[in-house]
Amino acid sequence: xxxxxxxxxxxxxxxxxxxxxxxxxxxxxRIDIGSATGLSPATVTSLTADLMTQGLVQxxxxxxxxxxxxxxxxxxxxANGNHGATRGRPKVxxxxxxxxxxxxxxxxxxxxxxxxxxxxKGEIEHxxxxxxxxxxxxxxxxxxxxxxxxxxxxxKHKNFSARPPVGISIAxxxxxDSNSGEIIWSxxxxxxxxxxxxxxxxxxxxxxxxxNDANCIATAISQNTNLHRGGDFAVIMLGYGIGMGLxxxxxxxxxxxGTAAEFGHTKYQPDGPLCNCGRRGCLExxxxxxxxxRDARGIIDLPDANxxxxxEEQMMDLVARARGGNEDLADLFRxxxxxxxYGIANLIALLGPKxxxxxxxxxRAYDMMEPELMRGLSLAQVPELRRGPEIVHxxxxxxxxxQGAIGQSLLRHDENMFQAAVAV
Amino acid sequence: xxxxxxxxxxxxxxxxxxxxxxxxxxxxxRIDIGSATGLSPATVTSLTADLMTQGLVQxxxxxxxxxxxxxxxxxxxxANGNHGATRGRPKVxxxxxxxxxxxxxxxxxxxxxxxxxxxxKGEIEHxxxxxxxxxxxxxxxxxxxxxxxxxxxxxKHKNFSARPPVGISIAxxxxxDSNSGEIIWSxxxxxxxxxxxxxxxxxxxxxxxxxNDANCIATAISQNTNLHRGGDFAVIMLGYGIGMGLxxxxxxxxxxxGTAAEFGHTKYQPDGPLCNCGRRGCLExxxxxxxxxRDARGIIDLPDANxxxxxEEQMMDLVARARGGNEDLADLFRxxxxxxxYGIANLIALLGPKxxxxxxxxxRAYDMMEPELMRGLSLAQVPELRRGPEIVHxxxxxxxxxQGAIGQSLLRHDENMFQAAVAV
Numbered sequence: 001x002x003x004x005x006x007x008x009x010x011x012x013x014x015x016x017x018x019x020x021x022x023x024x025x026x027x028x029x030r031i032d033i034g035s036a037t038g039l040s041p042a043t044v045t046s047l048t049a050d051l052m053t054q055g056l057v058q059x060x061x062x063x064x065x066x067x068x069x070x071x072x073x074x075x076x077x078x079a080n081g082n083h084g085a086t087r088g089r090p091k092v093x094x095x096x097x098x099x100x101x102x103x104x105x106x107x108x109x110x111x112x113x114x115x116x117x118x119x120x121k122g123e124i125e126h127x128x129x130x131x132x133x134x135x136x137x138x139x140x141x142x143x144x145x146x147x148x149x150x151x152x153x154x155x156k157h158k159n160f161s162a163r164p165p166v167g168i169s170i171a172x173x174x175x176x177d178s179n180s181g182e183i184i185w186s187x188x189x190x191x192x193x194x195x196x197x198x199x200x201x202x203x204x205x206x207x208x209x210x211x212n213d214a215n216c217i218a219t220a221i222s223q224n225t226n227l228h229r230g231g232d233f234a235v236i237m238l239g240y241g242i243g244m245g246l247x248x249x250x251x252x253x254x255x256x257x258g259t260a261a262e263f264g265h266t267k268y269q270p271d272g273p274l275c276n277c278g279r280r281g282c283l284e285x286x287x288x289x290x291x292x293x294r295d296a297r298g299i300i301d302l303p304d305a306n307x308x309x310x311x312e313e314q315m316m317d318l319v320a321r322a323r324g325g326n327e328d329l330a331d332l333f334r335x336x337x338x339x340x341x342y343g344i345a346n347l348i349a350l351l352g353p354k355x356x357x358x359x360x361x362x363x364r365a366y367d368m369m370e371p372e373l374m375r376g377l378s379l380a381q382v383p384e385l386r387r388g389p390e391i392v393h394x395x396x397x398x399x400x401x402x403q404g405a406i407g408q409s410l411l412r413h414d415e416n417m418f419q420a421a422v423a424v
Numbered sequence: 425x426x427x428x429x430x431x432x433x434x435x436x437x438x439x440x441x442x443x444x445x446x447x448x449x450x451x452x453x454r455i456d457i458g459s460a461t462g463l464s465p466a467t468v469t470s471l472t473a474d475l476m477t478q479g480l481v482q483x484x485x486x487x488x489x490x491x492x493x494x495x496x497x498x499x500x501x502x503a504n505g506n507h508g509a510t511r512g513r514p515k516v517x518x519x520x521x522x523x524x525x526x527x528x529x530x531x532x533x534x535x536x537x538x539x540x541x542x543x544x545k546g547e548i549e550h551x552x553x554x555x556x557x558x559x560x561x562x563x564x565x566x567x568x569x570x571x572x573x574x575x576x577x578x579x580k581h582k583n584f585s586a587r588p589p590v591g592i593s594i595a596x597x598x599x600x601d602s603n604s605g606e607i608i609w610s611x612x613x614x615x616x617x618x619x620x621x622x623x624x625x626x627x628x629x630x631x632x633x634x635x636n637d638a639n640c641i642a643t644a645i646s647q648n649t650n651l652h653r654g655g656d657f658a659v660i661m662l663g664y665g666i667g668m669g670l671x672x673x674x675x676x677x678x679x680x681x682g683t684a685a686e687f688g689h690t691k692y693q694p695d696g697p698l699c700n701c702g703r704r705g706c707l708e709x710x711x712x713x714x715x716x717x718r719d720a721r722g723i724i725d726l727p728d729a730n731x732x733x734x735x736e737e738q739m740m741d742l743v744a745r746a747r748g749g750n751e752d753l754a755d756l757f758r759x760x761x762x763x764x765x766y767g768i769a770n771l772i773a774l775l776g777p778k779x780x781x782x783x784x785x786x787x788r789a790y791d792m793m794e795p796e797l798m799r800g801l802s803l804a805q806v807p808e809l810r811r812g813p814e815i816v817h818x819x820x821x822x823x824x825x826x827q828g829a830i831g832q833s834l835l836r837h838d839e840n841m842f843q844a845a846v847a848v
Contacts, residue, residue, distance in 0.1 A: 175808065184808045192808075231680040246774075249673055255776030256655040257812040262773040265809055269693060270766055277806045346690040350670075350774060352679030382701045384599065384608045384616075385689055388681040 014039055015047050015418045019056065019096065023122050023410065024223050027060055027093040048094055056100045056120070060093050096121045102161045103409035104150060105402045106170040107213065110134060110188045110240065110309050113146070115153045117160060118406030122223065126157050127402070134188045142189065143199045150204065166416075167207040168200060169409035171216040171401040173240070178211040179258030187240050187276070187309065207412050213237065214261065215252050216404030218245025221357060222252075223407050227394070231354030234347060235394075236263060236340075238362025240309060241276065242284040248351075252408070264288070266346055268339045286339040289315050289362055292332050299328045312361060319365045330368060337369030341376020348377075348386050359394040366393050438463055439471050439842045443480065443520065447546050447834065448647050451484055451517040472518055480524045480544070484517050520545045526585045527833035528574060529826045530594040531637065534558060534612045534664065534733050537570070539577045541584060542830030546647065550581050551826070558612040566613065567623045574628065590840075591631040592624060593833035595640040595825040597664070602635040603682030611664050611700070611733065631836050637661065638685065639676050640828030642669025645781060646676075647831050651818065655778030658771060659818070660687060660764075662786025664733060665700065666708040672775075676832070688712070690770055692763045710763040713739050713786055716756050723752045736785060743789045754792060761793030765800020772801075772810050783818040790817050 017037045022028060025036070034044045051057040100120040107114040111134050116127035130149055137145060154165060174186025181197025183189065201208040214237040221227050221235055228247075237243035242264030246253040254260050264284035265277055272281030276290065285291050293310045296302060296318050322329040344356060358366065370393070377386060441461045446452060449460070458468045475481040524544040531538040535558050540551035554573055561569060578589060598610025605621025607613065625632040638661040645651050645659055652671075661667035666688030670677040678684050688708035689701055696705030700714065709715050717734045720726060720742050746753040768780060782790065794817070801810060 244774075248677070253672075253775075256778040257776045259809060259811070260774065260776040262809055265773045265805065266770040267692075267766060267804060270804070277809070279804060279806055281804075342691060342694055346770060347774065349686040349689045350668075350684065350771065351677075352681045352684040354680040380691060380694070380703060380705075381689065382703055385683060385686055385701070387683070 013418070014043065015051060016414045018044070018047055018051065019414050020411070022057065022094065022096050023407075024225060027095040029091050029093055033094065056097055057094050058097050060095050098123070098125075099161045101163065101166045101410075101413060103167040103169065103406055103413065104154065104165045105405035105409065106146065106150065106168065107172075107216075107402050107405065108134065108170065108186070108188055109173045109213070113149060114402055115149055116402045116406065117153070117157050117165070118410065119160070120410070122403075122407050122410055124399070124403065124406065125160060126153075128153060135190050137189070139191050139194045142191075142194065143196065146196075146200065147203050150200070165204075165206065166413045167209070167409035168204060169216075169405040169412075170196065170200075170208070170210040171213040171405040172196075172210060173213050173243075175259060175262060176210055176212045176215075177258035178209070178215065178254040181208070181210050183210070184259065185277070207409065207416065209408060209412060211252070211254070211405075211408065212243055212245075213401040214243030214245040215254070216245070216401040216408060217359065218247050218252050218404065219407045219411070220400045220404035221245075221394075222247050222250075223404075227357070227392075229355060229390075232351065233355040233357065234261075234263070234351070234353050235357040235359060236344075237360035238287060238340075238358065238366075239360040240290060240362075241288045242362075243360070246351075246353075263343060263347065266343055268342055283339055283343045287336040287362070292318065292336060295332050296329060299332075300326070315361075315364065319368075322365070322368060333365045333368040334372045336365075337372035338376035340369060341373040341378075342380045344373070344391070345377050345380030345386065348381060348389055352385075353389055355390045355392060357392050357394045359396050359400070361396055361398075363393060363396055437842070438467065439475060440838045442468070442471055442475065443838050444835070446481065446518065446520050447831075448649060451519040453515050453517055457518065476518075479521055481518050482521050484519045522547070522549075523585045525587065525590045525834075525837060527591040527593065527830055527837065528578065528589045529829035529833065530570065530574065530592065531596075531640075531826045531829065532558065532594065532610070532612050533597045533637070537573060538826055539573055540826045540830065541577070541581050541589070542833065543584070544834070546827075546831050546834055548823070548827065548830065549584060550577075552577060559614050561613070563615050563618045566615075566618065567620065570620075570624065571627050574624070589628075589630065590837045591633070591833035592628060593640075593829040593836075594620065594624075594632070594634040595637040595829040596620075596634060597637050597667075599683060599686060600634055600636045600639075601682035602633070602639065602678040605632070605634050607634070608683065609701070631833065631840065633832060633836060635676070635678070635829075635832065636667055636669075637825040638667030638669040639678070640669070640825040640832060641783065642671050642676050642828065643831045643835070644824045644828035645669075645818075646671050646674075647828075651781070651816075653779060653814075656775065657779040657781065658685075658687070658775070658777050659781040659783060660768075661784035662711060662764075662782065662790075663713060663784040664786075665712045665714075666786075667784070670775075670777075687767065687771065690767055692766055707763055707767045711760040711786070716742065716760060719756050720753060723756075724750070739785075739788065743792075746789070746792060757789045757792040758796045760789075761796035762800035764793060765797040765802075766804045768797070768815070769801050769804030769810065772805060772813055776809075777813055779814045779816060781816045781818045783820050783824075785820055785822075787817060787820055 018033055021033055021036050030044045030048060034041050048057055098119040098121050103118045105116040105118055111131060113130045113132055114127060117125045119125050172183050172186055173188050175184040177184055183194040183196055185192050197208040197210050214235060218235045232248045235245045244261040244263035246261040265282045267281045268283055268286055269281040273285045274280055275282035275285035289310045318329055322333055442457055445457055445460050454468045454472060458465050472481055522543040522545050527542045529540040529542055535555060537554045537556055541549045543549050596607050596610055597612050599608040601608055607618040607620055609616050621632040621634050638659060642659045656672045659669045668685040668687035670685040689706045691705045692707055692710055693705040697709045698704055699706035699709035713734045742753055746757055
């Protein structure tokens with residue numbers, strides 16, 4: 001079969017692949033980009049030349065080539081990939097140009113709005129926190145508040161890049177429709193069904209996207225090679241509620257209706273305790289902070305303040321009492337662990353992901369939950385169906401969601417720059 | 425940005441896309457292939473010329489062009505796609521060459537082994553059924569039996585194609601690891617963990633693959649444009665046990681460990697009735713034929729024969745008595761429906777597929793199950809989280825699994841012919 005020039009063949013995904021590789025792995029030699037992406041040395045050279053012309057990628061001298069590891073000059077005889085690098089001389093590395101573009105990340109949680117500026121490499125350059133009684137805001141007030149805060153923030157950091165931010169990505173605690181850009185339900189807000197991205201997109205232009213905080217954390221994990229070992233994974237977020245982010249075939253899975261991965265609203269018992277969603281027996285109604293505080297009130301006397309949204313101090317107090325010998329309180333955390341184990345068994349039966357990360361502020365009591373989690377998993381599922389998945393407790397890092405929101409914005413920006421041709 | 429010849433750019437997926445389109449849609453004009461695949465007229469012409477040279481595709485005169493519908497000669501002025509077709513003259517259609525390749529489909533269910541020959545278009549050309557006491561066979565006997573049956577079958581139909589079958593695809597009732605080709609557990613077999621594909625592949629060469637019957641049915645549905653409306657879907661198989669096939673992003677989802685979509689072993693109640701898998705409270709332990717028969721024995725006197733594997737006659741007898749006014753028996757089917765509704769609620773919370781098909785021999789009582797299924801779904805999940813999915817009862821067609829096995833084999837064969845370049 002002879003080959004010929006074909007202007008229809010999509011070249012763009014290869015350029016996106018190079019940008020993603022550099023964003024995840026940092027500065028890299030052309031030959032390493034080639035091995036990672038499966039592109040030939042000639043293609044890497046030609047595509048990276050394009051990317052340099054566009055000001056997206058730049059060369060940076062590395063330390064001595066011997067020190068940087070794999071394949072120095074071998075195997076790319078016809079490539080010119082290394083521009084004359086020879087054994088022992090500095091190897092030319094390519095890196096993303098930090099201020100080639102910038103994006104805005106926004107995180108909305110109960111009574112706190114955070115804003116960050118991410119550079120083209122995906123690093124947070126600046127951030128600001130705003131204590132705001134989010135539950136007092138109706139739809140219009142929420143949108144006006146966000147516009148005001150983002151406006152000021154962009155103005156303050158306008159010198160970072162020659163161009164205004166190319167995207168805004170919002171991480172929201174709660175149930176979101178990522179396809180339509182609506183917040184369906186959030187513990188941070190009183191109103192339901194808030195059409196958020198549309199209003200911001202009208203004001204700021206460019207790509208405005210939104211997803212729940214667990215999805216953002218999934219994106220952040222997928223871009224962290226220390227955590228993600230390849231393959232599909234789920235991240236379970238313990239906290240006020242129970243969230244999940246799901247990465248299948250390399251991307252965050254939202255489902256056809258934009259609301260997939262609502263792990264917290266899968267069931268443990270059909271007639272179990274009432275969940276915040278309005279139905280009974282959801283995992284969240286056993287494991288969420290609000291559920292544990294609710295049950296703790298039946299065991300010990302607690303001050304009544306802010307019972308709807310337990311504070312970190314309130315939850316840490318319960319954990320301390322449980323650790324201090326209150327076995328009834330400890331049983332609440334153990335039972336939450338067992339319920340989580342049953343929930344994970346269902347997740348494994350349906351999807352069998354390679355890794356399951358457990359994180360979030362609610363993982364503060366993971367050590368008390370873990371033995372029962374493992375026992376629940378083993379009670380629920382035969383060994384043949386729970387082969388493999390690695391269950392990883394990931395210490396809670398509250399910047400992870402913002403980091404992921406910025407990552408999502410940049411992924412979308414890459415795609416926009418190098419729109420992939422439609423293919424079946 | 426200038427474009428240039430790039431020998432690395434993968435052309436192959438476009439050829440696979442054309443083959444798949446023709447297999448699903450039947451004979452089609454070049455211009456329609458172009459609109460469906462997003463390829464330009466010039467590319468379609470060049471790629472289909474290659475495919476014709478390889479003997480995979482052939483031209484066939486259609487009826488009058490006016491009668492065949494869309495776009496006759498318009499919009500492809502620079503394409504030569506239609507080889508001089510003009511308004512009103514017959515439009516040239518392309519079709520797959522039926523005997524360009526053939527594949528073998530095998531279906532293993534309790535006491536029945538079926539074998540079929542599929543042509544390159546995915547149609548069943550010949551098939552044979554063999555009543556065999558499958559549960560009496562150990563691993564070696566099963567493999568020897570299959571080899572003998574397949575050998576005879578191939579020999580009998582050796583004149584169909586110039587080349588021997590390019591693949592064997594086996595549909596198995598039960599839990600399978602599609603990655604390793606092992607039958608982990610099947611109600612049709614006594615032994616567990618049978619390494620099936622390895623032995624057959626050593627004997628017959630070529631691609632031998634295996635997956636559970638529900639996955640095969642999912643493949644068959646995904647290739648049927650009357651059923652599948654695009655988007656992700658699940659097919660739930662009711663019968664002896666409860667199976668599921670899951671199609672995400674266009675392909676059957678097996679998960680990283682090859683055993684995903686085990687819907688029947690997700691839970692309804694943590695301490696529910698004993699399931700055949702050895703754990704308690706699985707959906708299957710309420711909905712499977714064996715579960716319904718087990719509970720029916722507590723209600724009415726039934727002959728003891730073959731209680732492990734209820735026959736269709738036994739099950740139809742229960743259905744008839746339930747329809748005939750035995751409300752206690754009818755309640756079993758209604759309760760099975762409710763449990764199924766709760767299970768589907770979990771599926772929707774995690775994945776939110778666009779369509780959920782319910783089929784299998786166990787759907788014989790779907791009319792009795794359906795109202796409680798819908799009630800269970802509504803009890804289990806708030807409307808915000810069950811937006812959208814269409815729940816479709818699909819009348820049981822026992823050839824669907826074999827059809828899908830053949831489809832899977834051809835998909836793999838296409839990929840093998842036009843190996844896609846590795847890309848990130």
